[in-house]
Amino acid sequence: MSDAILEVRHLKKYFTTPAGALHAVDDVSFTIEKGKTLGVVGESGCGKSTLGRTVLRLLPVTEGQVIYKGQDISNLSERKLKPYRRNMQIIFQDPYSSLNPRMSIRQIIAEPMIINKVCKSRADLEKRVRTLMDTVGLSQRFIDAYPHELDGGRRQRIGIARVLALEPDFIVCDEPVSALDVSIQAQILNLLMDLQDELGIAYMFITHDLSVVKHISDEIMVMYMGNCLEVAPSDELFRNPVHPYTKALLSAVFLPEVGCVGNIPEVIRGEVSSPINPKPGCRFAPRCNYVCDACKEPQKLKEISPGHFVACCTVGANGEIGS
Amino acid sequence: MSEILLNVDDLSIVYKTSAGEVRAVNNVSFAIEKGKTLGLVGETGAGKTTTALGILRLLPVRTAEYRSGTIEFEGQNLLALSDKEMYGIRGRKISMVFQDPMTALNPIMTVNDQIAEAIRFHSDGTLKREEVDKRVNDILELVGIPASRKKEYPHQFSGGMKQRIVIAIALVCEPALLIADEPTSALDVTMQAQVLAMIMELKKKINTSMLMISHDLGVIARTCDDVAVMYAGEIIEMAPTDMIFTGNRHHPYTVGLMNSLPGVSGNAKRLRPIEGMMPDPTDLPAGCKFAPRCPFCEERCKTELPPCTEQNGHLVRCHRFA
Ligand SMILES: Nc1ncnc2c1ncn2[C@@H]1O[C@H](COP(=O)(O)OP(=O)(O)OP(=O)(O)O)[C@@H](O)[C@H]1O
Ligand SMILES: Nc1ncnc2c1ncn2[C@@H]1O[C@H](COP(=O)(O)OP(=O)(O)O)[C@@H](O)[C@H]1O
Ligand code: SF4
Ligand SMILES: [Mg+2]
Ligand SMILES: [Mg+2]
Numbered sequence: 035m036s037d038a039i040l041e042v043r044h045l046k047k048y049f050t051t052p053a054g055a056l057h058a059v060d061d062v063s064f065t066i067e068k069g070k071t072l073g074v075v076g077e078s079g080c081g082k083s084t085l086g087r088t089v090l091r092l093l094p095v096t097e098g099q100v101i102y103k104g105q106d107i108s109n110l111s112e113r114k115l116k117p118y119r120r121n122m123q124i125i126f127q128d129p130y131s132s133l134n135p136r137m138s139i140r141q142i143i144a145e146p147m148i149i150n151k152v153c154k155s156r157a158d159l160e161k162r163v164r165t166l167m168d169t170v171g172l173s174q175r176f177i178d179a180y181p182h183e184l185d186g187g188r189r190q191r192i193g194i195a196r197v198l199a200l201e202p203d204f205i206v207c208d209e210p211v212s213a214l215d216v217s218i219q220a221q222i223l224n225l226l227m228d229l230q231d232e233l234g235i236a237y238m239f240i241t242h243d244l245s246v247v248k249h250i251s252d253e254i255m256v257m258y259m260g261n262c263l264e265v266a267p268s269d270e271l272f273r274n275p276v277h278p279y280t281k282a283l284l285s286a287v288f289l290p291e292v293g294c295v296g297n298i299p300e301v302i303r304g305e306v307s308s309p310i311n312p313k314p315g316c317r318f319a320p321r322c323n324y325v326c327d328a329c330k331e332p333q334k335l336k337e338i339s340p341g342h343f344v345a346c347c348t349v350g351a352n353g354e355i356g357s
Numbered sequence: 358m359s360e361i362l363l364n365v366d367d368l369s370i371v372y373k374t375s376a377g378e379v380r381a382v383n384n385v386s387f388a389i390e391k392g393k394t395l396g397l398v399g400e401t402g403a404g405k406t407t408t409a410l411g412i413l414r415l416l417p418v419r420t421a422e423y424r425s426g427t428i429e430f431e432g433q434n435l436l437a438l439s440d441k442e443m444y445g446i447r448g449r450k451i452s453m454v455f456q457d458p459m460t461a462l463n464p465i466m467t468v469n470d471q472i473a474e475a476i477r478f479h480s481d482g483t484l485k486r487e488e489v490d491k492r493v494n495d496i497l498e499l500v501g502i503p504a505s506r507k508k509e510y511p512h513q514f515s516g517g518m519k520q521r522i523v524i525a526i527a528l529v530c531e532p533a534l535l536i537a538d539e540p541t542s543a544l545d546v547t548m549q550a551q552v553l554a555m556i557m558e559l560k561k562k563i564n565t566s567m568l569m570i571s572h573d574l575g576v577i578a579r580t581c582d583d584v585a586v587m588y589a590g591e592i593i594e595m596a597p598t599d600m601i602f603t604g605n606r607h608h609p610y611t612v613g614l615m616n617s618l619p620g621v622s623g624n625a626k627r628l629r630p631i632e633g634m635m636p637d638p639t640d641l642p643a644g645c646k647f648a649p650r651c652p653f654c655e656e657r658c659k660t661e662l663p664p665c666t667e668q669n670g671h672l673v674r675c676h677r678f679a
Pocket of ligand 4: 083
């Protein structure tokens with residue numbers, strides 16, 4: 035498809051640990067279209083951040099392809115990769131740790147533009163910095179302030195301004211609002227969505243918060259222990275979750291509803307098993323209620339309705355479980 | 358008939374810092390009945406943890422100061438007790454669970470030894486070794502951890518397992534009151550469901566009252582009989598849980614909080630967040646603390662502290678309803 039900005043094919047990222055190979059990302063494929071958002075959800079340690087970093091080549095690829103606008107970048111040298119780096123950026127959960135505490139807000143936002151020689155003159159640079167502050171809703175009176183003087187929401191705005199400075203068309207957002215209070219979180223989510231509308235940026239939006247991912251994504255991918263278990267358009271996934279794990283995950287979301295006092299469904303028992311040298315077959319099997327012999331085989335994604343893919347052998351052609 | 362277990366009246370707590378006096382808790386009043394759960398909800402810095410530590414008398418001695426109020430527990434004012442008397446109450450009659458399980462677990466002691474220690478402390482050392490062993494196994498079974506793993510150290514367990522162990526230890530003594538400060542905020546949703554289900558089950562079994570602190574309205578909605586919403590150190594709304602989530606008589610901050618939640622305000626593409634931020638606690642507004650952000654702010658809101666008005670057990674601190 036020509037509208038794809040990013041295509042990921044059978045991507046693997048293994049870490050070498052004393053106990054063996056840790057399969058952080060194991061055979062994951064997806065496509066993100068221009069100006070769209072792919073949400074990536076899953077529990078702690080399932081490989082979301084590793085996937086985001088590997089896609090950006092901040093970590094070396096173990097196997098598979100990352101294709102950015104038709105160019106396979108998975109094996110490019112650092113030198114050949116350089117022009118792509120500008121267009122593909124990342125926003126982190128804790129902007130504080132990624133902002134230099136000794137630099138003023140002006141310097142922080144200007145830095146990537148200086149390094150990449152984006153501006154012709156000092157005046158031009160100053161103007162760009164101020165425009166970017168406006169874009170992200172940061173009052174210009176903070177231009178000479180330092181990161182520690184600002185609250186989490188404003189720091190996240192600086193992080194976003196800095197990333198926008200290079201006019202990327204793809205941004206990995208790794209839990210950008212997870213550390214923020216809901217009222218501030220809502221301000222940042224609105225900002226990210228406005229920027230997408232205006233600038234046509236594509237996002238890979240990583241989060242463990244299902245309400246947030248539903249709100250912001252066009253498509254959602256559910257991960258479990260390095261595998262993709264289900265991908266579907268956002269509305270479809272929430273209307274019709276099919277994989278047993280997705281179902282459990284969605285029923286564990288507690289919205290502030292009326293009349294639910296004392297209603298806490300025990301969704302799944304047990305813990306996530308070890309991602310080090312995992313057995314072939316479905317990784318969710320040890321906690322699954324529908325487990326059968328075929329679950330010991332590697333699971334393939336199958337399309338049960340247009341754009342809705344599930345990796346579970348007990349799911350039939352129409353998406354019913356237990357066939 | 359309902360019996361009041363904890364009655365907090367007009368509690369105010371400040372921290373003295375180099376930047377000035379932080380007014381963390383301001384004239385807070387609430388009561389918890391026997392066997393009931395009160396939820397304390399609010400954003401970071403609202404004063405939830407300070408309230409909890411204040412009840413337990415665990416505030417930093419050098420910087421924190423009680424400015425007003427009484428904390429009556431089982432009929433006695435905790436603020437009038439000696440340190441020694443208070444020590445006897447903590448961990449026996451009132452237990453607490455915090456967000457990070459590692460603050461409660463000893464990293465160099467096995468899980469078995471830590472649970473056994475709590476059991477011995479509670480029974481004043483009257484139990485025989487085999488009896489203690491048996492109770493440790495019972496407790497582990499109750500929280501879904503195989504007894505075969507009891508010789509392991511805390512770091513060998515997942516976050517959810519550690520938190521379940523902490524809760525089990527907190528409930529060993531069958532306390533009259535459990536104070537849980539964001540007990541599941543660090544956990545994934547499926548683990549959160551497991552831990553909350555466990556708390557609710559154990560709580561019912563021993564008829565413990567609970568003060569449940571959370572920033573998550575969804576968690577509060579499922580675990581609490583009553584809810585108090587905190588903002589800038591004050592309780593600005595308090596009611597039986599369902600009343601907080603229905604009807605039109607709400608504090609503007611509570612409404613803003615609900616509108617900020619993705620997934621709650623229908624399928625609206627844009628959220629309607631509250632503009633601005635919580636005021637600086639060293640420099641609180643004179644009138645309503647929410648006035649600088651409130652869409653309904655009038656002149657009197659800026660100068661006069663709004664009174665608390667009640668209707669059918671539903672308290673709101675706002676001039677609009679006075
Ligand atoms: N540099 C590394 N070396 C070895 N193992 C790693 C490394 N980075 C991550 N891992 C492991 O890879 C797996 C996936 O980690 P990752 O950080 O991608 O998860 P995540 O989904 O982002 O989790 P969280 O929600 O907690 O951020 C985990 O088991 C983690 O311990
Ligand atoms: N030890 C302390 N010293 C000084 N200020 C503190 C201390 N602990 C908390 N505060 C301040 O008191 C206010 C209330 O904090 P806290 O009770 O932790 O709120 P919450 O638990 O609702 O997030 C905040 O402004 C916080 O910065
Ligand atoms: S008292 Fe006034 S400013 Fe405060 S919440 Fe009510 S209307 Fe708004
Ligand atoms: Mg991560
Ligand atoms: Mg707190």
